[in-house]
Each structure stands twice: as C-alpha cells, then as structure tokens.
Amino acid sequence: MKHESTPERQAFYGVLDSHDLAPLWEAMATLVTPQPQSACVAASWHYERLRPLLLEAGALITAEEAERRVLVLENPGIRGRSQITNSLYAGLQLILPGEVAPAHRHAAAALRFIVEGEGAYTAVDGERVTMHPGDFVITPSWTWHDHGNLGSEPVVWLDGLDVPIVNLFDTSFAERSATKSQFADCAEDLAASRYGSNMLPLDYEVHGGNSPLFAYRYAPSRAALERLARSGQIDPVHGTKLQYANPATGGYPMPTIGAFLQLLPAGFNGAIYRSTDATVFNVVEGDGFSMIGEERFDWRPRDVFVVPSWVPVSHHTNSESVLFSFSDRPAQKALGLWREHA
Numbered sequence: 001m002k003h004e005s006t007p008e009r010q011a012f013y014g015v016l017d018s019h020d021l022a023p024l025w026e027a028m029a030t031l032v033t034p035q036p037q038s039a040c041v042a043a044s045w046h047y048e049r050l051r052p053l054l055l056e057a058g059a060l061i062t063a064e065e066a067e068r069r070v071l072v073l074e075n076p077g078i079r080g081r082s083q084i085t086n087s088l089y090a091g092l093q094l095i096l097p098g099e100v101a102p103a104h105r106h107a108a109a110a111l112r113f114i115v116e117g118e119g120a121y122t123a124v125d126g127e128r129v130t131m132h133p134g135d136f137v138i139t140p141s142w143t144w145h146d147h148g149n150l151g152s153e154p155v156v157w158l159d160g161l162d163v164p165i166v167n168l169f170d171t172s173f174a175e176r177s178a179t180k181s182q183f184a185d186c187a188e189d190l191a192a193s194r195y196g197s198n199m200l201p202l203d204y205e206v207h208g209g210n211s212p213l214f215a216y217r218y219a220p221s222r223a224a225l226e227r228l229a230r231s232g233q234i235d236p237v238h239g240t241k242l243q244y245a246n247p248a249t250g251g252y253p254m255p256t257i258g259a260f261l262q263l264l265p266a267g268f269n270g271a272i273y274r275s276t277d278a279t280v281f282n283v284v285e286g287d288g289f290s291m292i293g294e295e296r297f298d299w300r301p302r303d304v305f306v307v308p309s310w311v312p313v314s315h316h317t318n319s320e321s322v323l324f325s326f327s328d329r330p331a332q333k334a335l336g337l338w339r340e341h342a
C-alpha cells in the first residue's frame, strides 16, 4: 500500500532516520510480498560463446595463480554479487593439462558437474576421484579439496556453491592448505565401493547432512532414466526425472543444495511448472528450448540456464535431451518454505 506523503510525515521520517529508525508502514509492501518477487531474472549462457572466453582466461592466468580459474555466471538482474540466484553461486571452471588448483577448504559447500574433457581429478578429504563428463561431484562444507588435470585436454566443469547462504548467515570461514595437493595414496574413489553399491560399512553412522559418496557417475544415472522412460515413466512436467540422494539416508547430497537429472523424449512439450527454488540447469544431451515466464531460451549441449523462484517454466525438445539441475531445495524444505505448483 502507498501512503500519502505529507510534509509532517516527511519531516518525522527525517527525524527517525537520524536515530537509525524507519517507519515499517513505508517498507511493508516490499518486505512482505504476496508472492516471491525475485530481483533475479531468467537467463542463459551458451557454451559456444563461453568456451573461447574460458580458454582466453586460460592463457592469461594459471589455475594456481587464480587459485580457482572460474568465470562466474552472474544473474543479469543482480550483477556484481557473484550470484546466479539469491542463494547460489555458479561458475565455469577451467583446468588445463598439468595444472593444479591448490588445496583449500571453506564453509561453503560446492558441487561440480563435468561439462567437457577427460583426465581431471578432484580430491576431497584425501580421496581422489577422476571426473568424466556428466559426473556430479560434491565437496561438502569444510572438506579439503584440490583439483588437477593429469590428461592432455582442457577440462571444464560447472561449479555450484551455497556461498550466498553462508554469507547471509555471516558464517564464512576458509583456509589454505600448506600442501598444494592432498596426499592420495589410496585406491581412487573408495567411497564408491563403500557407499555406492546399496551397501554400507559395518560401523557406518550418519553424522551431519552430507552424502558419504563424493562422485555420482553419469552412465548409471543415464541408464536408470532410460529404463524408466522406456517403461513409460514420463511425467508431463519433468519427463523422467530423478534426484541425487545420500545413499545412507535417502536425503539430499548436501544440506543446502539438491541436484537432479532428467531425460526428456524427442518432441517433448512439457507442462508449465513453478517452484520456489530457483534452479540452475546444464544441458547434457539434446536440444530444445525452455519457456521461462514469457521468454524463450533455446539450448544445446553444455549451455547453462537459470529459472528464478516462482517463475513458470516449461521444457520443450527437438531431440531426446538430458538436463542436469541444482537448487537450494533442501535448505528451503528444512526451513518449511518450499512450495511447488504444476
């Protein structure tokens, strides 16, 4: 509601201001909206245009000097804040053959979704996993992590972090390791053997909200979607969609970020859907477009697009397509805030 502005009121607000006070009745309408009113906008980044810029960054600065050589995907509605949504950070990270991104840890939790290239690894708390295109890898809060490229081609992945959530709470801590690369003498990705076969170690106990599995491989996830789709499990909104799970609890991989993989058949015309968790998508396979609000966003493999909170979205394909996505859904659900509407 708009209130009448009288000289007396304006003078009073001036007095209030000098006491670090403000009248709620002037701010109420923007503080408490009947529906989400995000400053974030729908946007997309075409990989074809990003890739040359990433390689140019590769020629200008090493991964080691940069600490992390990343081009931040900034939501055009909130430029300058290193955010793709109000709660999430996203960027594309490049690591060239022979490079090391030195070990560090921070309160912010991270995910990687591998976009291009073979031969790179990430080490999480001393355990190394080699990453392949389409793999989903997590780096939970306060775990040591470093990356390296032992192969012969550039490797690029999409980073998603909960940095804005950590900073909302003013809970940021970070430190660098004295050693560049973590000692990794064990067979790689032992977590897959311990937690990735519908089995758990005898003495396993759940503590904290993070998945003990670091890497979720593309091939088995893709194959599962394919089998479900072939048996007719195709939702009018989502096609065939699964969420990545903590195998020990059935919960989300991390407390603040959830991730999803969906298969859409060729010629799919998805129904309109909205949810309160603004969502970042990465196209793995296929081509099509998404209607986000009134706007059409065409996409092809490796493109990134973002759907803001509560903006209606529908997906449409030309060819059979696979979309990876992530959002802050677990955090919203934990706080009793999440809503969806199909």
Ligand code: 1HN
Pocket (backbone or CB within 6 Å): 068, 070, 089, 091, 093, 101, 108, 110, 145, 159, 161, 163
């Ligand atoms: C970070 O630590 C990584 O470890 C990537 O690869 C992106 C963005 C903001 C803050 C920390 C990484 C990041 C980041």
